[in-house]
Amino acid sequence: MSGAYAIHRRQSHEGGPDMTKVALSGADGQLGQFLRRCLLAQGIALRSAGLQPLEPLHPEEDLTHGDLRDPDVVDRLLQGVDVLIHMAGTSVERPLPEIVQNNLFALHEVYEGARRHRLKRVVFASSNHAVGMHKTNERLTLDCDYRPDGLYGLSKMWGEGLARLYWDKHGIESICVRIGSALERPTEFRHLSTWFGFEDLLRFINCCIKTPNVGFITAWGVSNNSRSYWTPTGCEALGYRPMQNSEEFASDIMRQQNPLDVVGQRYQGGSFAAFDYTPRDQRPRGC
Numbered sequence: 001m002s003g004a005y006a007i008h009r010r011q012s013h014e015g016g017p018d019m020t021k022v023a024l025s026g027a028d029g030q031l032g033q034f035l036r037r038c039l040l041a042q043g044i045a046l047r048s049a050g051l052q053p054l055e056p057l058h059p060e061e062d063l064t065h066g067d068l069r070d071p072d073v074v075d076r077l078l079q080g081v082d083v084l085i086h087m088a089g090t091s092v093e094r095p096l097p098e099i100v101q102n103n104l105f106a107l108h109e110v111y112e113g114a115r116r117h118r119l120k121r122v123v124f125a126s127s128n129h130a131v132g133m134h135k136t137n138e139r140l141t142l143d144c145d146y147r148p149d150g151l152y153g154l155s156k157m158w159g160e161g162l163a164r165l166y167w168d169k170h171g172i173e174s175i176c177v178r179i180g181s182a183l184e185r186p187t188e189f190r191h192l193s194t195w196f197g198f199e200d201l202l203r204f205i206n207c208c209i210k211t212p213n214v215g216f217i218t219a220w221g222v223s224n225n226s227r228s229y230w231t232p233t234g235c236e237a238l239g240y241r242p243m244q245n246s247e248e249f250a251s252d253i254m255r256q257q258n259p260l261d262v263v264g265q266r267y268q269g270g271s272f273a274a275f276d277y278t279p280r281d282q283r284p285r286g287c
């Protein structure tokens, strides 16, 4: 746990300790590992889950594991929980059956579990790839058209729809965060527009845990990058104000070659948009 991320034990609005019980799925993934360490260090009452058993970070750590397509596993995850930070699922482009199992079926089980347990809120890790076929010269607002750049992006679009359904029909709050490039630091040209620094990620998640009554919200998961494709970079309803800016790394990055090909450079989704792309001369005439 880096000192930069250490925050003192959480206080409720009344000044007493915050008793919100938080569950974190996907605690074995890149972002999940980071959030687990930081939230525990903050003193949050956290239950972490991975697909396989996790090594406890302290002797009393509240842990569970298993496949979220199984309702019993979901029950173990959500019992007594107020807020779920749902980071589990396939996070890259994969064949359709895998995407459907992990990002559709499992997500549906999670929301059904949320109903059974009267969960207050789900923080759903959506993705910029739900809108990745927008061009890089566009500046998008949250009400832009969905333009998924692959099956993975399409599954995130579906997930946002599911989250909306469970708010409208069952009163489960959701914050759908369209995560950009969540990394310790930006490493390539595209990241100057898409970077979501780890300090901002943690700031965002803390807002998701503590802000009362959010209803249904979609937000960009992005830092305060001068070249952001997305606006607003913050989220007023959550009181989230990003503090990091990729511009700090721009001079270094501009000296490097852009790893994306010409198609990847044209679309916001980068390599996801370029993957399996049909070149103009192989398309039906007129497209």
Ligand code: 15L
Pocket: 091, 092, 126, 127, 128, 129, 179, 180, 181, 182, 194, 269
């Ligand atoms: C994502 O949604 C992916 O999970 C991650 O691997 C990155 O590719 C990121 O988007 C990105 O767009 O940089």
